[in-house]
Amino acid sequence: MATTWRKIKPMGARPEILRMAGVNKVFNGQTVALQGMNLTVNEGDFISLLGPSGCGKSTALRLIAGLMHPTAGAITWAGGQEAGDLGVVFQEPTLMPWATVAHNVWLPYRLRGKSFVAVRDQIRLALKLVGLEAFEDAYPRELSGGMKMRVSIARALVTSPRLILMDEPFAALDEITRHKLNNDLLELRAKIGCTVIFVTHSVFESVFLSDRIVVMAARPGRVHRELAVDAPYPRGEDFRTSADYAALCREASGALHQAMGDAA
Numbered sequence: 001m002a003t004t005w006r007k008i009k010p011m012g013a014r015p016e017i018l019r020m021a022g023v024n025k026v027f028n029g030q031t032v033a034l035q036g037m038n039l040t041v042n043e044g045d046f047i048s049l050l051g052p053s054g055c056g057k058s059t060a061l062r063l064i065a066g067l068m069h070p071t072a073g074a075i076t077w078a079g080g081q082e083a084g085d086l087g088v089v090f091q092e093p094t095l096m097p098w099a100t101v102a103h104n105v106w107l108p109y110r111l112r113g114k115s116f117v118a119v120r121d122q123i124r125l126a127l128k129l130v131g132l133e134a135f136e137d138a139y140p141r142e143l144s145g146g147m148k149m150r151v152s153i154a155r156a157l158v159t160s161p162r163l164i165l166m167d168e169p170f171a172a173l174d175e176i177t178r179h180k181l182n183n184d185l186l187e188l189r190a191k192i193g194c195t196v197i198f199v200t201h202s203v204f205e206s207v208f209l210s211d212r213i214v215v216m217a218a219r220p221g222r223v224h225r226e227l228a229v230d231a232p233y234p235r236g237e238d239f240r241t242s243a244d245y246a247a248l249c250r251e252a253s254g255a256l257h258q259a260m261g262d263a264a
């Protein structure tokens with residue numbers, strides 16, 4: 001993993017890294033999960049995909065991850081995609097119970113044929129970034145839910161990916177742990193300048209984390225509206241309890257209700 005991190009540029013100066021253009025996804029010839037989805041991702045963006053259940057948020061992530069192909073349209077990486085360009089964090093930490101924390105974080109490199117010893121420093125660095133450097137020899141069963149999720153995040157960022165996809169990673173955690181991990185994720189982003197697409201149902205979480213919120217509508221799944229969250233980072237408890245945050249949440253909530261009304 002890189003030891004010199006990317007710096008997050010101001011919104012207007014971020015180079016494009018990925019583009020979805022006119023993407024449709026139809027399952028079994030009948031379920032139109034996405035129709036005409038357009039999205040441009042720029043380096044350093046923190047984008048939330050916010051929308052009602054079934055609007056195609058996970059489908060969009062799975063398409064970007066290359067786990068399936070669009071029925072129509074194109075997903076293009078600027079400069080082409082290379083191994084290690086993508087890190088993925090799912091709602092469940094999906095750790096191998098028989099392997100130590102360090103061996104779990106090794107997985108993306110192992111799949112590329114790199115020995116544990118060759119990437120040990122990168123693994124240690126990734127664990128340090130998520131505050132688990134003292135747990136490299138622990139097994140998943142010895143960790144709390146929040147710690148398991150941190151291991152999953154370390155595994156996603158160990159290759160210094162250009163883009164990290166997170167599919168409702170904190171949805172199963174209690175409120176306090178979720179807030180803590182939201183704070184830590186922003187700190188992490190400030191340190192390493194990663195680009196994130198984050199799927200959530202939570203207006204509050206999307207406003208707290210993102211600089212762009214893509215509100216999606218269902219039936220068929222599509223982008224309803226994009227909102228810029230024009231609040232400076234770093235964001236912490238002061239932001240979470242501010243009038244600006246409340247106003248931004250009201251705006252995002254209004255857009256979400258409109259999107260759900262559109263779909264009704």
Ligand SMILES: Nc1ncnc2c1ncn2[C@@H]1O[C@H](COP(=O)(O)OP(=O)(O)OP(=O)(O)O)[C@@H](O)[C@H]1O
Nearest residue numbers: 027028031032033052053054055056057058059060
């Ligand atoms: N493999 C599949 N086969 C058939 N239909 C699918 C498949 N995956 C998703 N769908 C359908 O596509 C639509 C979009 O699903 P998707 O999981 O992307 O929505 P979502 O916005 O992520 O929902 P949620 O917030 O509940 O996770 C839904 O109608 C879903 O039933």
